[in-house]
Amino acid sequence: MGGFLLRKVGAALIVLFLASVLVFVGARALPGDPALALGAEDRDPAVMEAIRHKYHLDEPMPLQYVRWLGLALQGDLGTDQRELSVAHTIVTRIPITLELSAFAVLIGMVIGIGSGVLAAVRRGKPADYASTTFALVGLSIPHFWLGIMMIIVFAVNLQWLPAGGYVSFQDDPVENIRHLLMPAIVLGTGLSAVLMRQMRSSMLTSLDADYVRTARAKGLSEWSVIGKHALRNSLITVTTVIGLQLGALISGAVITEQIFGIAGFGRLTIDAINQRDYTLLQGVVLVTAVGYVFVNLAVDLIYSYLNPRIRISGRAA
Amino acid sequence: MSYVDTAAATELSPRARRRRLLRKRFLRRPLAVLGLLVALAFVTMAIFAPALAPYDPTELDVTAILEGPTREHLLGTDELGRDILSRIVYGARASILAGVLATLLAMAIAVPIGVTAGYFRGWLDPIVARVTDVVLAFPFLILAVGLAAILGPSLLNATIALGVGAAPGLIRVARGEALSLREEDYVRAAIANGAGDTSIIGRHVLPNMTNTLIVQATVTIPAAIIGEAVLSFLGLGVQPPTPSWGVMLSAAQPYVNDAPRLALVPGLAIFFCSLSFNLLGDGLRDVLDPRTTR
Numbered sequence: 001m002g003g004f005l006l007r008k009v010g011a012a013l014i015v016l017f018l019a020s021v022l023v024f025v026g027a028r029a030l031p032g033d034p035a036l037a038l039g040a041e042d043r044d045p046a047v048m049e050a051i052r053h054k055y056h057l058d059e060p061m062p063l064q065y066v067r068w069l070g071l072a073l074q075g076d077l078g079t080d081q082r083e084l085s086v087a088h089t090i091v092t093r094i095p096i097t098l099e100l101s102a103f104a105v106l107i108g109m110v111i112g113i114g115s116g117v118l119a120a121v122r123r124g125k126p127a128d129y130a131s132t133t134f135a136l137v138g139l140s141i142p143h144f145w146l147g148i149m150m151i152i153v154f155a156v157n158l159q160w161l162p163a164g165g166y167v168s169f170q171d172d173p174v175e176n177i178r179h180l181l182m183p184a185i186v187l188g189t190g191l192s193a194v195l196m197r198q199m200r201s202s203m204l205t206s207l208d209a210d211y212v213r214t215a216r217a218k219g220l221s222e223w224s225v226i227g228k229h230a231l232r233n234s235l236i237t238v239t240t241v242i243g244l245q246l247g248a249l250i251s252g253a254v255i256t257e258q259i260f261g262i263a264g265f266g267r268l269t270i271d272a273i274n275q276r277d278y279t280l281l282q283g284v285v286l287v288t289a290v291g292y293v294f295v296n297l298a299v300d301l302i303y304s305y306l307n308p309r310i311r312i313s314g315r316a317a
Numbered sequence: 318m319s320y321v322d323t324a325a326a327t328e329l330s331p332r333a334r335r336r337r338l339l340r341k342r343f344l345r346r347p348l349a350v351l352g353l354l355v356a357l358a359f360v361t362m363a364i365f366a367p368a369l370a371p372y373d374p375t376e377l378d379v380t381a382i383l384e385g386p387t388r389e390h391l392l393g394t395d396e397l398g399r400d401i402l403s404r405i406v407y408g409a410r411a412s413i414l415a416g417v418l419a420t421l422l423a424m425a426i427a428v429p430i431g432v433t434a435g436y437f438r439g440w441l442d443p444i445v446a447r448v449t450d451v452v453l454a455f456p457f458l459i460l461a462v463g464l465a466a467i468l469g470p471s472l473l474n475a476t477i478a479l480g481v482g483a484a485p486g487l488i489r490v491a492r493g494e495a496l497s498l499r500e501e502d503y504v505r506a507a508i509a510n511g512a513g514d515t516s517i518i519g520r521h522v523l524p525n526m527t528n529t530l531i532v533q534a535t536v537t538i539p540a541a542i543i544g545e546a547v548l549s550f551l552g553l554g555v556q557p558p559t560p561s562w563g564v565m566l567s568a569a570q571p572y573v574n575d576a577p578r579l580a581l582v583p584g585l586a587i588f589f590c591s592l593s594f595n596l597l598g599d600g601l602r603d604v605l606d607p608r609t610t611r
Contacts, residue, residue, distance in 0.1 A: 144546075
């Protein structure tokens with residue numbers, strides 16, 4: 001286990017290093033001169049020069065990178081165009097997106113696992129067709145459009161839920177949930193569709209397995225065969241799927257927050273691109289990559305704990 | 318003469334027999350056939366847009382702004398009096414083009430890299446694996462949004478961004494396939510017979526992964542179609558007034574109260590287009606890749 005752990009952590013660190021280079025170079029490849037953006041109206045060469053010097057834009061790229069990485073490792077991601085601390089902005093925005101994502105994952109898991117198990121147990125019956133159709137629709141529907149449609153139906157016409165915005169849980173728990181319900185459903189739909197398919201196919205495999213036949217032969221109730229034996233083994237794959245879907249979830253959060261006017265981390269990404277705010281964009285994308293790598297590392301470790309075969313043979317093909 | 322015919326009918330080459338079997342299995346899946354037909358309809362719509370659209374999609378008509386469906390305008394008009402049906406028909410061009418070209422680009426990047434890494438292994442393989450990990454650490458949309466922002470907003474750049482964004486996932490698939498095909502007995506036999514790497518890759522590895530690649534392509538196309546809509550929606554893809562479903566959705570947002578139709582129609586177009594490719598992909602997976610039959 002020790003060697004495996006070391007290998008995985010080492011690989012994650014290499015990925016993180018390369019990702020940080022990519023983020024740094026990528027942000028510099030964006031069109032537009034940051035000095036021009038910072039100088040606003042002022043195009044005086046002396047002022048430009050001063051700005052470039054102040055932000056170290058006149059130094060060679062590798063030096064800029066080392067300086068940036070050194071500060072980033074200390075939690076300093078620089079200041080954005082409005083002279084606000086990037087790290088601070090990100091830290092204030094992340095909880096909103098985390099709450100939205102957690103809510104979405106919860107919805108995705110409940111619907112996805114539930115309908116997947118139902119479909120496998122009732123294979124070839126109407127419940128199976130209903131679940132499979134739902135998954136297909138969930139995969140094909142553009143989520144941002146689903147969001148707009150839900151706003152039209154539930155906010156504009158029925159006026160059951162607010163069309164957008166965010167209220168923190170501390171301020172008003174009920175409003176918090178009312179504001180997040182639609183965005184979370186929109187964000188969770190794709191995940192639930194993917195999970196449903198995965199659950200269905202791995203449940204079908206489990207239900208065919210010898211240990212399930214043995215459990216039935218022992219005279220265990222159907223409920224206990226499905227719940228205790230087949231489901232438990234199928235749930236292992238769910239960990240991997242959620243890890244792999246994390247990227248989709250972050251992408252989804254960007255567009256969902258845009259539609260519902262939620263000032264979260266995803267919205268920050270789009271704002272940073274639109275405002276050509278290099279420092280902000282670098283910070284946002286770096287944090288995204290770090291989060292992604294860490295979650296996947298965690299998933300790998302959990303998975304190897306749940307499925308010891310992986311530890312020896314490396315990741316399953 | 319009749320002798321030759323009978324011989325041709327009964328003694329089909331193994332390849333032709335297999336093709337016939339696959340066709341038969343595909344035709345037995347009504348949803349897959351439906352998906353194929355609808356997908357073809359969208360492709361036809363994109364190719365023959367000028368002949369099919371009743372109006373010029375960018376023609377303004379100030380006398381008919383935000384009109385409901387009428388005999389002249391079957392799906393009504395938008396906020397500038399443009400015919401929605403014509404814009405949907407022309408919008409198919411951006412979607413199909415982006416979907417197909419981005420997928421081809423992703424394949425063109427992924428297959429050579431993945432196959433080389435998986436087949437030769439050695440020092441190249443871990444490098445490729447790490448680099449794909451790095452690129453995969455950036456969510457697809459963030460990557461595409463970033464690339465579109467770097468390259469500048471246009472349909473071509475959005476397509477490039479989507480293709481590059483989809484490549485890492487496909488590299489993994491191609492690498493995995495090459496890795497496992499390399500261990501097959503017939504490949505070992507070919508190596509023992511003194512066949513060169515190029516001929517083994519060309520004659521054994523690539524043909525045997527075609528099925529997997531076709532299935533991957535049909536699932537990448539709908540993802541790219543939705544991706545194009547998202548990028549255009551965010552202003553990073555097709556630029557107005559050129560019609561695209563994403564642009565139409567973005568323009569419809571201020572009118573969701575008064576004319577929800579403006580948002581409904583392009584969204585349905587994206588949905589049915591991506592649904593058709595997904596149905597086709599599912600059908601092809603069942604037919605071509607029986608290992609994963611659900």
